[in-house]
Amino acid sequence: MKLKQHLKLFGQCARYEVMDRLDAAVAFWIVTGGTLINMLMTVIFFKSLYLKTDRIGGWDESRVLILLGTFFLIEALAWATYIRGFNRLPRYIENGDLDVYLTKPVRLRTFLSYRFMDPMFLWPQILVAVGLIAYGAGRSGAPVNLLFYLLLLACALIIHRSLTIIFSTLNFFYIVPQTIYLAGELQKLGRYPITIYRGAVRLFLSVVVPVAAIYSLPPRALVGDLSLLEAGGAVVLAAVFHFAGNALWDVSLKKYESVQG
Amino acid sequence: MSVPVIEVKKLSKNFTYHKKPEGLAGTFKALFRRETLIKEAVRDVSFTIDQGEFIGFVGPNGAGKTTTLKMLSGILYPTAGSVRVAGFDPARRQDEFKRKISIVMGQKSLVWPTLPAIETFNLLQKMYEVPDDVYRARLKQLAELMEVQDLLQIQVRKLSLGQRMKCELIAALLHDPQILFLDEPTIGLDVVSQKKIRSFLRQHNEAYGTTIILTSHNMDDVQGLCRRLIIINEGRLGYDGSIERIIAEHSQDKTVKVIFNKRTAAEDLAKVGQVIRHNPYEAEIAIPSEAVAERISALLAGFPVKDINITAVTLEEVIADIFSSGKKT
Numbered sequence: 001m002k003l004k005q006h007l008k009l010f011g012q013c014a015r016y017e018v019m020d021r022l023d024a025a026v027a028f029w030i031v032t033g034g035t036l037i038n039m040l041m042t043v044i045f046f047k048s049l050y051l052k053t054d055r056i057g058g059w060d061e062s063r064v065l066i067l068l069g070t071f072f073l074i075e076a077l078a079w080a081t082y083i084r085g086f087n088r089l090p091r092y093i094e095n096g097d098l099d100v101y102l103t104k105p106v107r108l109r110t111f112l113s114y115r116f117m118d119p120m121f122l123w124p125q126i127l128v129a130v131g132l133i134a135y136g137a138g139r140s141g142a143p144v145n146l147l148f149y150l151l152l153l154a155c156a157l158i159i160h161r162s163l164t165i166i167f168s169t170l171n172f173f174y175i176v177p178q179t180i181y182l183a184g185e186l187q188k189l190g191r192y193p194i195t196i197y198r199g200a201v202r203l204f205l206s207v208v209v210p211v212a213a214i215y216s217l218p219p220r221a222l223v224g225d226l227s228l229l230e231a232g233g234a235v236v237l238a239a240v241f242h243f244a245g246n247a248l249w250d251v252s253l254k255k256y257e258s259v260q261g
Numbered sequence: 262m263s264v265p266v267i268e269v270k271k272l273s274k275n276f277t278y279h280k281k282p283e284g285l286a287g288t289f290k291a292l293f294r295r296e297t298l299i300k301e302a303v304r305d306v307s308f309t310i311d312q313g314e315f316i317g318f319v320g321p322n323g324a325g326k327t328t329t330l331k332m333l334s335g336i337l338y339p340t341a342g343s344v345r346v347a348g349f350d351p352a353r354r355q356d357e358f359k360r361k362i363s364i365v366m367g368q369k370s371l372v373w374p375t376l377p378a379i380e381t382f383n384l385l386q387k388m389y390e391v392p393d394d395v396y397r398a399r400l401k402q403l404a405e406l407m408e409v410q411d412l413l414q415i416q417v418r419k420l421s422l423g424q425r426m427k428c429e430l431i432a433a434l435l436h437d438p439q440i441l442f443l444d445e446p447t448i449g450l451d452v453v454s455q456k457k458i459r460s461f462l463r464q465h466n467e468a469y470g471t472t473i474i475l476t477s478h479n480m481d482d483v484q485g486l487c488r489r490l491i492i493i494n495e496g497r498l499g500y501d502g503s504i505e506r507i508i509a510e511h512s513q514d515k516t517v518k519v520i521f522n523k524r525t526a527a528e529d530l531a532k533v534g535q536v537i538r539h540n541p542y543e544a545e546i547a548i549p550s551e552a553v554a555e556r557i558s559a560l561l562a563g564f565p566v567k568d569i570n571i572t573a574v575t576l577e578e579v580i581a582d583i584f585s586s587g588k589k590t
Contacts, residue, residue, distance in 0.1 A: 008387045016384070020375050099336045100371050103364050105356040106388055254338050257276055258331055 009106070010114045018120050032124045039072055039128055042191065057195035064193065065136030066219035071191045072129035074156055074214065080122040082161055083180065085112035086168045090177040096259030109165060109249050133222070142223035149222035152231060155238035156214040160187065162238075162245035163209060169252035190215035213237050266440060266472050267310040267333060272342035274303040274328050302328045304496040305342070312439070313470040315462075317477070317487035317504070321584045325496040326476045327444055333474070334364045334442050347439050360389060363438035367445035370425070371432050374418040378428040382413075382435060389436035396435065403431045406461055423454030430461065434471075443475045447482055459485050480577035490576075494584070504576055511582060512574035514547040517557065522565040533560050 046068065050061045059067070089112070092098040101108055137144050167183035170176060189197075190211030197205055206212040213234050220226040280296040281287060303325040310316055320326040331337040332344055335351035335358065344351055349358035365371075372381040386396045404410045407427040412420060417428065426446060433441060443462075447455040463486055466473050477483055483490065483504070490507060492499035500507055516537070524541035533556050534548035548556045553571065560566060 005387065005390060009384065012384050012387055016373065016376055016380060019380075097369060099331065099364070099366065100369055102336050102354065103334050103359055103362065104388055105359040256337070258336055 006106075006110060006114075009111070010117075013114050014117055014119055017117055028120065035125050036128065039125070042068060043132070057193040059193040059195065060140075062136045062139035062141075063219055063223060063225075065139065066133050066222055067136075067193060067215060068191060069129045069132030069134075069136060070153070070156075070218045071215050072125060072132065074153070074160055075187075076122045076125040076129055077157060078160055078164070080119055080126075081117045082113035082164060083184075084116035084118060085114070086164050087177075087180050088112075088116065089168050090171045090175050090179070093171050093256065094175050094259075098256060099258055102256075108253070109246070113161065133219075136219075137222055140223050142225075144222060145224055146222070148224075148226070148231070149218050152218040152221040152226070152234055155234045156218055158238040159210055159214050159241045162241035163187070165245040165249050166241075169248050172252035172255045187211055187214065210237060210241075263311040265309040266312045266347055267308075267474075268343075268345040269309070269329075269333070270307050270343045272303055272306045272329065272332060272344060273301065273340045274325070274332060274337060275340045276300045276302055301496050303332070303339075303493075306493065306496075306498045307342075308491060308498065308501050310472060310474065312472055313466070314489060315466050315473045315475070315487050317475055317483035317490045318493065319476070319480075319483060319490060319580060320493035320499070324493045326493045329493060330364075330442050330444055330474065330476055334362055335359070336364075360436060361439045362442065363433040363436070363440070364442040365429050365433045365444065365446050367426070367448035370417075370429065372417050372425065372428050375416065377414045378409075378417050378420075378431070379413040381417075381428075381432055385432055385435050391436055399435060399437065400431070403434055406464065407431060407457070423450050423457070426450060426454065426458060427461075430458065434465065437469070438471065440472045440474070443473060443477075445477055445479075446475070447477065447479055455479070455481070462486055480575065480580060484576045492580075492583070499583070508574055508576060508579055509550075511579040513550055515550055515553050515574075516572045517546045517548055517553075517560070518570040518572065519544050519546065519560065519564070519566055520568040522567045525564055530564070532563075 043065075046056075046061070046064055049056060050064075054060060056064060089098075092101070098108075101111065104111075163183055163186075164180065167179045170179050186209045189205060194202065194205060194212035194216040202212075217226060217230065217234050221231065276299070278298055278300065279291070280298055281291045306325075306329060318326045318330065328337065332339050333346055333351060335346075335354045338352050347358065347361040349355060349361070351358060372378050382400060385391075386393075391399070401410075404413060407430065409424060409427050409431070412424055412428070417425060420428070430446070446462075447458055450458070459482060462473060462475075465471055466486075473486075475482060475487060488503060489501075490504050491501050492507075514535075517534070521542050521544075525539075525544065526541075527536050527539040527544070530536050530539065530544055530546060534546040536544060536546055538545040546560075557569070557571070560569070
């Protein structure tokens, strides 16, 4: 399917989700309130740490604020688009509902990435995240390199989505709805500067589940702390995860057995 | 000469599953060691279907008919054998192939329940890249045929089951598929809705030459719509031929129901045929098909007949007989 067609479907799905969600204004305020409280508590936690020290793992407060903003932004963008679709996958496999999607002329993993998007619910989160990034960048005093940041942010999102796909594919072998939850918990480790981790844990979080690349590299790119070599490495890593995720998905989809009827 | 649109050769599908011992201890044991079993859902099935045919796909529960249908539509990968549908290998799930088919499953919904059906149709238009004018004309025509013009703007979950199924069929036909797979499309519907859907499918098949493959436990659907019947039993092809032929082959006797003006004796009626049920004023007699004319004449001449009714065996009776007795077809 062509990109143009996906963009048309994307727009249509976005409109439908907004229409759907407008019926649930109370849910909007509850979810938004809960999310904002969670974000606030995380910021307060780091603020309290910085009352005792100037740096955490070599990161000053302004850079950690950019890191937190980036973490919230990626989480918000992921939940606004693909997470909700892949969250439904275990249920679709268990009930055989995937049948309906498999017969449509659309690439399933792409369609699932926007079919259940949630543009309404997440804009407050995105605004707060962008605010944190802007505030942190302002406080850092360093020259801001927005284009470099956006490039690394794109790589981070590609890796994040690829990890979501890789964890989702496990459901084609064993239906475990908690796989996305596990992926989410692992990715949460990225809200701390990667430099606080040591040895095997750091290696694991840099290569196997590369939360370092996902969350730590864009903030460094924004304030000019990232070398071109590191940025090139992030682009390569994103490409590797993208192709590995897609290949694993294609192989796993062949294992789909529907519901016997 | 007709061109096969579906070619199936020695198609097989195995499912692997695990046996879990009973109780908590069994569940713990299964964490470390499980007995793996293989179910041969479809075995060496071969057939061809021509463009424009309306085929009934029949079999008891678990016979393999839905599994076959899912392999034909690209949902499942075959374990062995080959399938060509509209010139494509369905297992490759190419977009061009998917544009040529459509599947409606009576127990699965494509239309969005929280939105009006028209919104799902609009999404499908974009998905299948149907030009605006073609889409509007086709939607109008299908909605009129199904008599749902006034329901398109109503939230789907507020519609009745029959109305929802009509919307499912419209959704399946908007892109004008060459082949339509129907899996139990009338399940749970009332008689009026069943009739409406049957009539719609018949018209569509005749008007557009769409190849339709229908699986159903409702023999009224099959007998009312299909000219050809494929029976799948225990994963194997049991029968492939016309409905008339299978009825003729499996109904050697015709049942004659008679009401008499005066008392009759069962022993006397036994000369006409096998007496199935009898009271002095009524009888049900089985007569060999080839001797019906001669025996009826004898009955009318020799007994005080008030009313007589010859009933033909229905497809439902034949199929039930085949499945319950395990007869080879």
